Amino acid sequence: MTTAPHTETAPLAPTAPLAVPATRASGCPFDPPPSVEYARKEQPVTRATLWDGAECWLVTRYQDVREVLSDPRFSSDAKRPGFPFLTAGFKELASSNTSSFIRQDDPEHARLRRMLTADFMIKKVEAMRPQVQGIADDLLDRMTEGRTSADLVAEFALPLPSLVICLLLGVPYEDHDFFQERSRVLLNLSSTADAVRVSQDELLAYLEKLAETKRHEPDDGIVSRLAARGELSNRDIAAMGRLLLVAGHETTANMTALSTLALLRNPRQLAALREDPTLITGAVEELLRYLTIVHNGVTRVATEDVTVSGHTIRAGEGVICTINTANRDEGVFPGSGELDVSRDARRHVAFGFGVHQCLGQGLARAELQIAIETLLRRLPGLRLDIPFEDVPFRTDMGIYGVHALPIAW
């Protein structure tokens, strides 16, 4: 079994700073940790301690989270003193001088991000739908041929977004074992700094070599077009490529599998969605809200003194915005603890907020809509093939979900 960095029982009424990443309650794998939910209700802006003893602020309510994430006085630059790191590995990544624009501020962030925004804009995503549908159908053909059970993660949820992002980037899919293994190390909360450094270097070296190849043998993938701009080094391209590759498949893969499990555990919601497949667009928003797989929050550091809900956050102090509790804010989402596929959940912050909000959200939405709709349509007898208690949840990973999801049909 895997364990989260803090395994002690979460206190109901924290008097000391709250230890993060916090632990979920046993038997409640879809809910944020009780200690952070308690903070949201009673001390919405509070102090927290990290793995290395460093302290930072925890911002837990919807409006406060939106305010912090859209305020340029809160920096995403992990090289600034006081930046909060959730793990030793994340600290190593930030210090390695190969950060992509997710860890930079405007105007440099905007300059780099705008090299990619056209690739993920809505009309591009809409044009890709038939291709994504084809991939989903092929994967399900293979998964179901002559069989009545499989691991949904390995055979559908992971390969689907992985194939799509490889196509977009121009990365050969046959290398997926290589980059998926390294992604897993980068995202594992218990990876040592050394392990993270090695995986990071190998992944960057692979992508640098790919960028160099594309300079001589161009195609219409993103890596090739970035290389053709002539203003980025192979290292710059590799850093952007790593961000897209890791973010592009881990997140959607985990949302697909965890959404499937959440629907199986909420038979009425599943039935409603099966009965009216046009609910899928809204259902995906609700699943994004309810599950919020970026479960340890979004980190920033203050560059000036800023007051948030009466608390002065000083320049140089770190902040973690817990978007999972923001998405359970009763003032915005009444009955927030319930999955309700008919709810209008579009204002959720599962993709973050502010100028760093997920670049690939349009693609993620299309992939999730197609993956879940196709799965439910093609497997009417879909069920969990192991006891729910035995499902291996990713409490040990930066992106939540399940390590495997044995299903039958």
Next chain:
Amino acid sequence: MHITVDQDKCCGAGSCVLAAPDVFDQRDEDGIVVLLEARPAAGLHEAVREAAAVCPAAAITLEQAQERV
């Protein structure tokens, strides 16, 4: 309702296009917001308000007062 958009603020997330596709589009070259209709018909107002609410970069501004003149 009168809409203005700030293309410098826009981060190309595309949520306005999903919320109100008749009013907002994205520039082909860089995915930045393009306003298709600065004074949309009343039937589109709710969708436009949603688009402004979900814009992560506060790039959409709505002015209501002028409507009543």
